[in-house]
Structures are given as C-alpha cells and as structure tokens.
Amino acid sequence: MSEPGPIERELHDTLASAFAPLRLEVTNDSAKHHGHAGDDGSGESHFSVLIESAAFAGQSRLKRQRLVNEILGDLPGQRIHALSVKALAPGEEA
Template identity: 60%
Template sequence: MAGPVQQEMEELLREAFAPTRLEVINDSAMHHGHSGDDGSGESHFTVVIEAPQFAGMNRLARQRAVIAALGDIVGERVHAVAIKADAPA
C-alpha cells in the first residue's frame, strides 16, 4: 500500500503531466540505515513517467520539470528521487 508521500507524488505528477505511464516506486527499504533514511519508510523513490509534454525536451529538462511538479517534496520530505522521464514513442 502506498504511503501518503507516494500518493501525493502520484497526484502531483498526474495533475502536472497527464502521463501515459506513471510509476512511483518506493525504494526506501533498499536504503534502510543509509544516509538520508529518516525512518519514515518514504525517503527514497524512483519515478518512471511518460508524458507528451516531454517531447522535444532533453533529459535534464524533463528531470527539472518533474522536480518542479513535486514542489517541496524533493529535498524537504524525501531524500532522493531517481527520475526516468520520456515522451511516448
């Protein structure tokens, strides 16, 4: 079951991009006891997103767009987010 931060991330990304594919994967268990693990169980995530808005954007621009859509989550409430963002083929 998705925690509140994961659910919020999914909602924000759906609102911002209306993605054709979206996976927000909680990787926190793999980082238990490592730097940035705050014990919440929601400290590390991978976002896999595909959206038409990413067409014509380079990888860095897509990642910046995703981070902007997530607002204060990245860096404030979540230690790390790996982003795989693409436009539909």
C-alpha cells in the same frame, strides 16, 4: 504489496495531475536504504519514478528533470531524501 504511504500518493497524484502521463510508475525504494544516510525512519525517503508524457516531447533530459522537480516543489530534497526520475516522451524506451 503494501498500501502506498502519503508521500508516495502525493508524488503519484501530483505527477498524474500535472503531466497527464500515458505511463506513471512510482516505486518506493526506501527499504533498500534502511539504515543508510537519508533514511529518516518514515519508510518514505527514497523513490524512483518512471513517467511517460507528451509534455516531455522535444525536451532535453535536463529540462524534463527540471519540469518534474518544479512540479514536485518541496518534496525532493526536503521531504524525500532521494528521487530518481526517468521522464520519457511517448514511444521512447526506458
């Protein structure tokens, strides 16, 4: 397993700081998209995030997505081509 790159580390650290998650998994999916649209050759263009935090309790799926995107600022859409997010409240299954 390779060391996380700077964007992966930034994703992880930003989400960890903002949401104090019980569980946080950041997966670099970029290799699966090599040569496809959005592959900028950096090796850090596509990510999946699974985050479980009390901050999402009572929030709709859309509101959770908006909260995550708000915290990440210019990462999605600017520095990351694709970001898949599963945001869960404590006790919810992925």
